Amino acid sequence: MEPQHRIGTREEWLAASKALLVEEKAYTRAGDELARKRRALPWVKVEKTYVFETPQGPRTLADLFGGRSQLIVYHFMFGPDWEEGCFGCSFVSDHMDGILTHLEHHDVSYVAVSRGPFAKIEAFKKRMGWKFPWVSSNESDFNFDYHVSFTSDEIASKKGFYNFTEQDVGIDELPGHSVFYKDAAGNVYHTYSTYGRGGEQFLGAYAHLDVTPKGREEKKNMGEWLKHHDRYEEKVSGCAACSS
Template sequence: MEPQHRIGTKEEWLAASRALLAEEKAHMRAGDELARKRRALPWVKVEKTYAFDTPQGRKTLADLFDGRSQLIVYHFMLGPDWQEGCVGCSFLSDHMTGIVTHLEHHDVSYVTVSHAPLVKIEAFKRRMGWTFPWVSSSGGDFNFDYHVSFTPEQLASKNAFYNFIEQDVGIDEQHGHSVFYKDENGDVYHTYSCYGRGDERFVGVYAHLDIAPKGRNEESNLTDWVRYHDRYEDEPQGGCPACG
C-alpha cells in the first residue's frame, strides 16, 4: 500500500525544510554535548587479567590494543551452544569491514568478542566474509563481568544485570559495546559501555532509512525484515529477543 502523505508546493517544502533544519542543528549540538559528557565519565581501572583465544594465539585484553591507546569492543551474541551468530549483531557487523582501517589510523583498535569457542567464531566469520578482528572469551569471566553473558541461575531468577539495571534478559547472551584506554604504563581502564538500542548509532543502514519516505518500516523489531546478508531469499525467521 502506498503511504498517505500531504502534497505541497515547492515553497511549502522549502519553508518546512528550513524549520526542520533548525531542529536538526539543535539535535546535532545536543549530540555533541552528550559526546562530551560521555568522554568525561570517570574511568575504572581494570584489575583483572582477561585472556582471549585469537587466531594468533592466547592474548590478554591489553594485547588487543595492538599498539594503540584506545580499544572498542563489540560484544557479539554468539554463545557456546549457538549454531550461528545473532541476526542483529550480524546486521551491525556488516558495517565494520570498511571502518576498522580508519579507526586504526586514528589510534583506535576495534575487536569483536563472543563467548563461543574460536572455532565456531572462525567458521561464522568465513561464511559472512568479514575481516575485522574477532576473538573468543570462552572459559573466562570477561563476558560475565561486562554483563553480556548470563548464567543459568541468572536466567532462572529473571534478575540479571544488563543495560545498567536488574531485569529479565530472556536469553543467555546479549549485545553491547565496551570501550577501554591503555596508558603509557600499560594500565587499562574501562571508560564507557552501551547496550540495547545504544548500539543503533553504529548501524549506518538506519541512518539511510531514517531519511527515506517509509523510514525504518518495522513492525516490532529489526528482524521483521533483516536477514543474514547471504539469506535474504529465505522465509522470515521471526524476531530476535535481543533486537527490539
C-alpha cells in the first residue's frame, strides 16, 4: 500500500526541514550527553574467573581483550539446546564484520558470547558467513551473572532479573551488550551494560530505515519482518542498472 502523505512545495519542505533540524541537533547533543554519562558510571572489578571455549582453546575474560584495553561483549541468544542463533541477534551481528577493524584500531576488541556448545556456534557462524570472534560460555556462570540467561525456576516463577528489573522473562536467553576495561596490571572492570531496546543503538540498518517514508513498519517488534539473512524468499542483488 502506498503511504498517504501531504504533498507540499519545495519552499514548504525547506521550511519544515529547517525546523526539524533544530530538533535533530538537540537530539544529537542529548545523545552526546548520554554517552558522557555512560563513561562516568562507576566501574565494578570482576573478581570471578570466567573461562570460555574458543578456537584457541580455553580462554579467560581477560584473554578475550586480545592485547587491547577495552572489550565489548555481545550477549548473543544461543542456548545450550538451541539448533541455531536468534534471528534478532543475527541481525545485530550482520553489522559487525565491516566495522571490526575500525574498533580494533581504536583499542576496542569485540566478541559475541553464547551458552551454546562451541561446535554449534562454529557451524552457525560458518552458515551465516561471519568472521567476528564468537565464544562459548557454557562451562561458566558468565551469562547468568550478567543477567542474559535464566534458570527454569526463574522462568516458571516469572522472576528473572533483566534490564535492571525483576520481570517475566519467558525464555532462557535474552540479548544484551556489556563493556569491560582492563588496566595495565591486568585487572578487569565491568563498565556498562545495556539490554532490550538499548541494543538498537548498535543497529545501522534501523538508522537507515528510520529516515525512509515507511520507516520500520513494525507494530510491535522486529519479529514481524526480520529473518536470518539466508532465509529471505527473494535474494536482493542491488539495482538493475548496476547489474545489466
